Amino acid sequence: MIQAVRGTKDILPDTIDTWYFLEETARIISELYGYRELRTPSFEKTEVFSRGVGEGTDIVNKEMYTFLDKGGESITLRPEMTASLVRAVIQSGTYQQNSVSKYWYFAPFYRYERPQKGRLRQFHQFGAECISSPYPESDVEIIQLTHSFIQALGIEEYKLMLNSLGNSASRDVYRNALIEFLKDNKENLTEDSRNRLEINPLRVLDSKAENDIVIVKNAPIILDYLDNESKDHFEKVKSLLDSLGIGYEITPKLVRGLDYYCHTVFEFQSSALGAQDSFGGGGRYNTLFSQLGGKETPAVGFAMGVERLILILESLNKLPKTEAEADVFVVSLNLDFQAYAANIAQILRAKGLKTATDLQRRSMKAQMREANKCGAKYAVIIGDSEFENKQITIKNLSESSQETIGIELIPEYDFKF
RNA sequence: GCGGCUUUAGCUCAGUAGGUAGAGCAUCAGAUUGUGGCUCUGAGGGUCACGGGUUCAAAUCCCGUAAGUCGCCCCA
Numbered sequence: 337m338i339q340a341v342r343g344t345k346d347i348l349p350d351t352i353d354t355w356y357f358l359e360e361t362a363r364i365i366s367e368l369y370g371y372r373e374l375r376t377p378s379f380e381k382t383e384v385f386s387r388g389v390g391e392g393t394d395i396v397n398k399e400m401y402t403f404l405d406k407g408g409e410s411i412t413l414r415p416e417m418t419a420s421l422v423r424a425v426i427q428s429g430t431y432q433q434n435s436v437s438k439y440w441y442f443a444p445f446y447r448y449e450r451p452q453k454g455r456l457r458q459f460h461q462f463g464a465e466c467i468s469s470p471y472p473e474s475d476v477e478i479i480q481l482t483h484s485f486i487q488a489l490g491i492e493e494y495k496l497m498l499n500s501l502g503n504s505a506s507r508d509v510y511r512n513a514l515i516e517f518l519k520d521n522k523e524n525l526t527e528d529s530r531n532r533l534e535i536n537p538l539r540v541l542d543s544k545a546e547n548d549i550v551i552v553k554n555a556p557i558i559l560d561y562l563d564n565e566s567k568d569h570f571e572k573v574k575s576l577l578d579s580l581g582i583g584y585e586i587t588p589k590l591v592r593g594l595d596y597y598c599h600t601v602f603e604f605q606s607s608a609l610g611a612q613d614s615f616g617g618g619g620r621y622n623t624l625f626s627q628l629g630g631k632e633t634p635a636v637g638f639a640m641g642v643e644r645l646i647l648i649l650e651s652l653n654k655l656p657k658t659e660a661e662a663d664v665f666v667v668s669l670n671l672d673f674q675a676y677a678a679n680i681a682q683i684l685r686a687k688g689l690k691t692a693t694d695l696q697r698r699s700m701k702a703q704m705r706e707a708n709k710c711g712a713k714y715a716v717i718i719g720d721s722e723f724e725n726k727q728i729t730i731k732n733l734s735e736s737s738q739e740t741i742g743i744e745l746i747p748e749y750d751f752k753f
Numbered sequence: 754g755c756g757g758c759u760u761u762a763g764c765u766c767a768g769u770a771g772g773u774a775g776a777g778c779a780u781c782a783g784a785u786u787g788u789g790g791c792u793c794u795g796a797g798g799g800u801c802a803c804g805g806g807u808u809c810a811a812a813u814c815c816c817g818u819a820a821g822u823c824g825c826c827c828c829a
């Protein structure tokens with residue numbers, strides 16, 4: 337048997353209603369906030385991500401699906417959306433107009449990682465990006481949007497972790513202070529953290545190794561290094577969230593794994609998930625446009641892991657019910673009635689009823705069972721007398737009542753659901 | 754990329770000290786032939802993940818591979 341590639345999953349009809357629900361909710365909420373959907377190709381030139389996401393990140397170093405195409409160009413399956421989206425916006429030139437533009441997406445992404453629950457090699461994200469506003473109002477709008485979305489799904493128990501990385505000036509000062517501190521404790525750090533000390537020292541704060549956690553406890557805190565501009569920005573974000581009644585937890589050690597973030601960063605966590613407890617996150621990125629060759633443009637955005645949301649909904653028992661396959665099942669008692677039955681089915685479909693017929697030439701009993709199994713509320717029965725008199729018998733399966741009517745009356749017959 | 758656990762019918766799982774496999778659910782068919790859901794009866798369905806090895810004999814022991822899962826790592 338040929339199996340699906342490791343870390344990939346088929347979405348079968350029995351779970352498709354969950355996907356429709358998430359896609360619909362994502363679209364409706366995004367549009368309520370004035371965001372428009374943007375789609376990009378699922379692969380890009382590799383430099384989009386190596387320059388965009390950052391050479392020091394694990395995503396770029398270890399997790400990308402990169403290959404040479406037949407023309408010798410290095411191509412990468414997108415591991416996330418923001419870099420692609422920024423590339424597309426720069427290319428389209430729309431951001432030049434210096435007015436805010438707002439985009440959302442719901443799409444598959446690819447990372448070569450060891451699969452686990454909630455961690456796949458092809459996975460889906462719903463996200464949104466607000467481009468061209470440097471102001472905290474846009475940070476808050478993004479968080480507000482995610483909040484609305486999570487609420488619309490019926491998820492109430494989750495944590496919003498919030499932090500500020502400040503502007504590049506304060507970040508540099510902090511970075512130096514942190515390196516200084518970590519160097520003093522170098523002997524006690526894990527090997528991973530010692531390596532990161534050189535490449536991306538902020539990530540050491542995120543370490544889960546016990547040794548590191550003990551050391552990091554006393555590390556300098558970025559919030560103490562914010563300059564006035566950065567501090568004002570963060571304070572404004574907090575007070576706006578407060579007035580909106582959106583709860584959050586200040587988490588000075590939250591740094592996130594993509595290089596392009598500055599100022600506000602945030603992450604959503606749920607205890608329903610286990611080791612992969614984060615189901616969404618985002619932040620501000622003011623330098624990404626220039627890194628990708630565009631005009632310097634401030635922006636902020638978020639992404640949520642769709643498969644992880646589904647796991648949460650599952651644990652809360654809030655998955656949408658599967659839709660019935662059919663409203664009406666046409667039972668035909670004789671092969672000679674096939675054409676008649678097919679015509680009846682067409683009339684019913686024209687009324688907007690989901691209509692199924694027997695495709696296995698089975699007995700009446702089996703067809704009735706099938707009607708029941710596919711969730712139909714009505715069975716339409718065609719036997720000798722119906723066929724001869726141009727009639728059908730309509731049986732209400734839940735009430736076990738039935739009546740026989742002429743086919744000309746089908747269009748106005750009142751099927752109740 | 755590293756470590757632990759798991760892998761038997763479509764699904765969930767039994768399988769005792771090595772002797773070529775069982776249950777429940779699901780599927781299908783019947784219960785006097787134009788009526789389903791309940792009940793009863795019966796049937797089909799498994800190269801026991803894959804590949805080696807030990808043995809007269811392996812689902813059962815050993816090795817390897819793959820996939821899943823839980824951690825590490827990373828992130829959504």
